Amino acid sequence: MKILMFGWEFPPRISGGLGPACFGLTKGLSELGTNILLVLPQAKDCNPYVTHLQVIDANDYRTRAPSFKSESEHSRVQCRRVDSPLRPYITESDYSYWIEIERKRHETAGVEEQTTGLLPFSGHYGPTLMAEVRRYAEIGALLARGEQFDLIHAHDWMTFLAGVEAKKRSAKPLIVHIHATEFDRSGESVNPEIYEIERLGMEQADKVIAVSHWTRNKIIDRYGIDPAKVEVVHNGILKEPMLDRSQVGAHPRGKIVLFLGRITRQKGPEYFLEAARIVLNQVKDVRFVMAGTGDMLPRMIEQMARLRLHQHFHFTGFLQGARKERMYAMSDLFVMPSVSEPFGLTPVEALQYGVPVIVSKQSGVAEVLPHAIKVDFWDIERLAESMIHVLTNExxxxxxxxxxxxxxxxxxxxxxxxQTLSVYRSLVH
Amino acid sequence: MASICLCFQVHQPFRLRRDFDFFSIGSQLSYEDTSLTAAVVRKVAQKCYLPANQLMLKLVNEHKGKFKIAYSLSGVCLEQFEQYCPEVIASFKKLVQTGCVELLGETYYHSLSFLFSKDEFQAQVRAHEEAIGRYFDIKPTTFRNTELVYNNQLAEAAEAMGYRLVLLEGADRLLGWRSPNFVYRPASNSNLRLLLRNYRLSDDIAFRFSNAAWEHYPLTAEKYAHWIHSVGASSQVINLFMDYETLGEHQWADTGIFQFMQKLPTAAFARENVRFQTPTEVTQTHVPVGIIDSPYTTSWADTERDTSAWLGNEMQRSAMEYVYSLESRVRNTGSADIIHAWRKLTTSDHFYYMSTKRSGDGEVHRYFNPFPTPYDAYVTYTNAVNHLNESLIANSVVREERPAREAIHNAYL
Incomplete structure (x- = not known):
C-alpha cells in the first residue's frame, strides 16, 4: 500500500508533540510494510531521522521528476519538504506574537550578538500563517497529479487543504488525523477560519483519526462529524537513550516540581503557578520550575513576582536536547495542568525519567495512564493537595x-x- | 552674579551573565560577567572618561582656575577602573589636584538602600567615603544620593552623617511656582543646604543635544550661554547635573558634544555676571531663599521623577524585596566576600533593567538595558540572588557544624 502523507514537523525540528508522533507512526507503518511519501514544510536537517523513509522536498518538487519508484527501493517512506514558517501548534495570534518577537530579536541582534534569553530563536516566520497554508495546499494538488498512491493521510489543520486538494485531483480516499483541534489551542475564542478548515477537512475525509477519546468527543460535539467515521488511535511512545537521575549532578536544594511545555492558555500554566503558591504555604523545601516559552510567559513571570515566589519558582525558557533531559532527570514531580490536551507527550517523557506525574482530566494521555493522579485543571486546591501528597510520600x-x-x-x-493500518484497510482493499 | 554648577555622575554597574540560568543556581559558576563588565568600562573609558577628563583638565588650565566642576564617582565604578583601566583613576587624580574639582559623597554601590535599610545605607555611604579618602585623600561634604533619590528623611540622614549640602532633582511638585535656580534648605532649623537640578537646561545637553527634530537643534555653546545668561540674571545658581557618559557615550563624539563643552566656558565668560562654581562654593556664596519640604521621594529618573524607574512594577518590587530580605543573614556571615557580593546586587541598574515602561521613558530604559527584555533581566537577577542565597545556606551549615564539632572534640579532651 502506498500512502501520500502530509506532515508538519519532523525531528529534529520539534515544537510540540506532532513531530515525534509523525516520526513514530511512519516508522511503525514502514515496519508493517507500508510505503509512505511524506511531504514536509521544513525538513532541512531531518536526514539522520529518515533512515526508514525518504524526504520529499516540495520546494524542489516543481523542478524534479516524480521519484517515488526509484527512491523507494531503499526505503518505504519518502519525505519531501516545503519551506514554510508554519508551526503546527500556534494560532494566528500566537503567530503574530512570534513575528513581533522575531523582529525585536533581530533589532537586538543588530546591536550585539544575542544567543541567550527566554524566547526561542528561529528565522523562518513569514507574514501570514493563512497564506502559507494555502500555498501548501497548492503543493498538495501538484503532488496528486505527479505521484502514484492509494490513500492520502493528512496531519492537523494546516495540511488539510493540501489533503483535500489531493483527494479532488486523484479521487483517492482521504484520512485526516487530529492531533489537536482549534478548541484545544484557543479555548472558546476560536479562529473561525481555522475552525472552517478543520471542519472542511473532516467532512471531506473518508475517515478521521483522533489521538484520544477526549479528542474524538470534541470532533463529534463541536464539529458535528458522523461518529461512525471517527476512530481513536492513541499515540505511542518513543524509547530513547536518556540521562539517569544519578547523572545530573548538583542542583538547588529541595524537591523540584516541573511544568514543561508551551506557556500558552492551552497548557494551563496559571493553574500550576496558583497551585505552587498553595503548596509553598505548607511545604517550604520545594522549588517549582516552569520550562518553555509562549505568549503567556511575560504574564506568568509578572504573576510569580506579584506572588513573591522568587525564592521558589524558576523560569528556564525553552529547553531542548541535553538541557531538557537534565530538567526531567532532576525533577521529583511532573505536572501537566492542560486546559485541553488531545494527547500530551510530556507526562510520558517524565515517567520515562522515573518522575511521578499529575495530569489534568482534560487530557488524552489520562486515558492510557489509568494509575496516574488526575485532577481537573481548574481545581487548584486539589492539584496542590496532590502535589503535597506526592512530595511528602516517597x-x-x-x-x-x-x-x-x-x-x-x-x-x-x-x-x-x-491500528492505523486497519483504518487504511477499511478504505483500500 | 549667577553660578553655573556642573555635576557629573560617573557610574558603571557590575554586570550579570545573561546566560546564568536555573541550572547554574548552586553550581560552581559565577553570575558575574567579568568580561562584559571589563569590556564596557574599557569601551566607555576610551569614548568618554579619558577624553572627557583630558578636556576638563585643559579647560581648568586654560581658564586659570575659573572653570569648576564636581563629580560623583560610584565605588563600584572606581573598583572597575582600578581593575580594568587604572589610567582613568590617574586622570581623575590629576583633575582633583587642580583644586577646581569637588568630589561628592554617595553610596558605594550606587544603590537605593536608603529606601530599604538605614543601616545598610549608612554602611554604603561610609564605604564610599573610605574609597574617596583612599584614592583622592578627600572627605566629601556634599551628598548626592543614587539617581538623586531624595526625601526629608534623606536630608536628615545626610546631615546626621556630617554632610552640609545635598543635591536633588528640581522636581515641579517640590518647587511649585518656585525656581530651581536658588539655594534652599530642608527645614527652618536645618543647617543643611539643598541644590536642585535645573532639569530643562541639564536635559538640553544630556538628552536633546543631538536630536535633529528638536527646535533648537543644533545646540551651540553661544546659544546655550545666552540661555544661561538670560536665566541667570534673576538667579543664584544654574544646577546642571548629568551622567558623565553624556560626553562621548550617550552623545557620541561625532555629535560635536566635546566641541560644545570645550567652547562652553569661553562662551559663558564672554557674558557678564556668569561664573562656574562647585556645589560647596555655591552655598558659601549664597544664602538659602526658602524651604523644600519633600515628604515623598523624588529622583531624576523618567518623567515621573519618582522611584518608579526601579520600583514601578511587581518584578522590580519582588527583586528588591528578595535581595534586602537577605541583609541580616548576609551580615551575620561576617564574610567580606559575601557581603561585597550581596551589596553589588543592590546596585540600582539591575532594577532599572526590569522596567516595563513604554513610550519615551521606555526607550531610555531599553537603551541602557543589556537584556533583550525586562523579563529576562528579572529572571536572571533572581537566579543570581538565589545563587547567593544557596551560598548563604551552605555557609550557615558550615558555621553551625563547626561549633558542634568543636564541642565533640572538647568533650574527648
Whole structure:
C-alpha cells in the first residue's frame, strides 16, 4: 500500500508533540510494510531521522521528476519538504506574537550578538500563517497529479487543504488525523477560519483519526462529524537513550516540581503557578520550575513576582536536547495542568525519567495512564493537595512511577501503526 | 552674579551573565560577567572618561582656575577602573589636584538602600567615603544620593552623617511656582543646604543635544550661554547635573558634544555676571531663599521623577524585596566576600533593567538595558540572588557544624 502523507514537523525540528508522533507512526507503518511519501514544510536537517523513509522536498518538487519508484527501493517512506514558517501548534495570534518577537530579536541582534534569553530563536516566520497554508495546499494538488498512491493521510489543520486538494485531483480516499483541534489551542475564542478548515477537512475525509477519546468527543460535539467515521488511535511512545537521575549532578536544594511545555492558555500554566503558591504555604523545601516559552510567559513571570515566589519558582525558557533531559532527570514531580490536551507527550517523557506525574482530566494521555493522579485543571486546591501528597510520600511517588512505567510498556508505536493500518484497510482493499 | 554648577555622575554597574540560568543556581559558576563588565568600562573609558577628563583638565588650565566642576564617582565604578583601566583613576587624580574639582559623597554601590535599610545605607555611604579618602585623600561634604533619590528623611540622614549640602532633582511638585535656580534648605532649623537640578537646561545637553527634530537643534555653546545668561540674571545658581557618559557615550563624539563643552566656558565668560562654581562654593556664596519640604521621594529618573524607574512594577518590587530580605543573614556571615557580593546586587541598574515602561521613558530604559527584555533581566537577577542565597545556606551549615564539632572534640579532651 502506498500512502501520500502530509506532515508538519519532523525531528529534529520539534515544537510540540506532532513531530515525534509523525516520526513514530511512519516508522511503525514502514515496519508493517507500508510505503509512505511524506511531504514536509521544513525538513532541512531531518536526514539522520529518515533512515526508514525518504524526504520529499516540495520546494524542489516543481523542478524534479516524480521519484517515488526509484527512491523507494531503499526505503518505504519518502519525505519531501516545503519551506514554510508554519508551526503546527500556534494560532494566528500566537503567530503574530512570534513575528513581533522575531523582529525585536533581530533589532537586538543588530546591536550585539544575542544567543541567550527566554524566547526561542528561529528565522523562518513569514507574514501570514493563512497564506502559507494555502500555498501548501497548492503543493498538495501538484503532488496528486505527479505521484502514484492509494490513500492520502493528512496531519492537523494546516495540511488539510493540501489533503483535500489531493483527494479532488486523484479521487483517492482521504484520512485526516487530529492531533489537536482549534478548541484545544484557543479555548472558546476560536479562529473561525481555522475552525472552517478543520471542519472542511473532516467532512471531506473518508475517515478521521483522533489521538484520544477526549479528542474524538470534541470532533463529534463541536464539529458535528458522523461518529461512525471517527476512530481513536492513541499515540505511542518513543524509547530513547536518556540521562539517569544519578547523572545530573548538583542542583538547588529541595524537591523540584516541573511544568514543561508551551506557556500558552492551552497548557494551563496559571493553574500550576496558583497551585505552587498553595503548596509553598505548607511545604517550604520545594522549588517549582516552569520550562518553555509562549505568549503567556511575560504574564506568568509578572504573576510569580506579584506572588513573591522568587525564592521558589524558576523560569528556564525553552529547553531542548541535553538541557531538557537534565530538567526531567532532576525533577521529583511532573505536572501537566492542560486546559485541553488531545494527547500530551510530556507526562510520558517524565515517567520515562522515573518522575511521578499529575495530569489534568482534560487530557488524552489520562486515558492510557489509568494509575496516574488526575485532577481537573481548574481545581487548584486539589492539584496542590496532590502535589503535597506526592512530595511528602516517597512510597506514593514510587508507586506512581512503577505503575505508570508498566502502563507505558503496553503503548508503543507498533500498536498505533497496526491500528492505523486497519483504518487504511477499511478504505483500500 | 549667577553660578553655573556642573555635576557629573560617573557610574558603571557590575554586570550579570545573561546566560546564568536555573541550572547554574548552586553550581560552581559565577553570575558575574567579568568580561562584559571589563569590556564596557574599557569601551566607555576610551569614548568618554579619558577624553572627557583630558578636556576638563585643559579647560581648568586654560581658564586659570575659573572653570569648576564636581563629580560623583560610584565605588563600584572606581573598583572597575582600578581593575580594568587604572589610567582613568590617574586622570581623575590629576583633575582633583587642580583644586577646581569637588568630589561628592554617595553610596558605594550606587544603590537605593536608603529606601530599604538605614543601616545598610549608612554602611554604603561610609564605604564610599573610605574609597574617596583612599584614592583622592578627600572627605566629601556634599551628598548626592543614587539617581538623586531624595526625601526629608534623606536630608536628615545626610546631615546626621556630617554632610552640609545635598543635591536633588528640581522636581515641579517640590518647587511649585518656585525656581530651581536658588539655594534652599530642608527645614527652618536645618543647617543643611539643598541644590536642585535645573532639569530643562541639564536635559538640553544630556538628552536633546543631538536630536535633529528638536527646535533648537543644533545646540551651540553661544546659544546655550545666552540661555544661561538670560536665566541667570534673576538667579543664584544654574544646577546642571548629568551622567558623565553624556560626553562621548550617550552623545557620541561625532555629535560635536566635546566641541560644545570645550567652547562652553569661553562662551559663558564672554557674558557678564556668569561664573562656574562647585556645589560647596555655591552655598558659601549664597544664602538659602526658602524651604523644600519633600515628604515623598523624588529622583531624576523618567518623567515621573519618582522611584518608579526601579520600583514601578511587581518584578522590580519582588527583586528588591528578595535581595534586602537577605541583609541580616548576609551580615551575620561576617564574610567580606559575601557581603561585597550581596551589596553589588543592590546596585540600582539591575532594577532599572526590569522596567516595563513604554513610550519615551521606555526607550531610555531599553537603551541602557543589556537584556533583550525586562523579563529576562528579572529572571536572571533572581537566579543570581538565589545563587547567593544557596551560598548563604551552605555557609550557615558550615558555621553551625563547626561549633558542634568543636564541642565533640572538647568533650574527648
Amino acid at each position: 512510597e506514593a511517588a514510587e508507586g506512581i512511577v512503577k505503575k505508570g512505567q508498566m502502563e507505558l510498556a503496553s503503548i508503543g508505536w507498533d500498536f498505533a501503526a497496526e
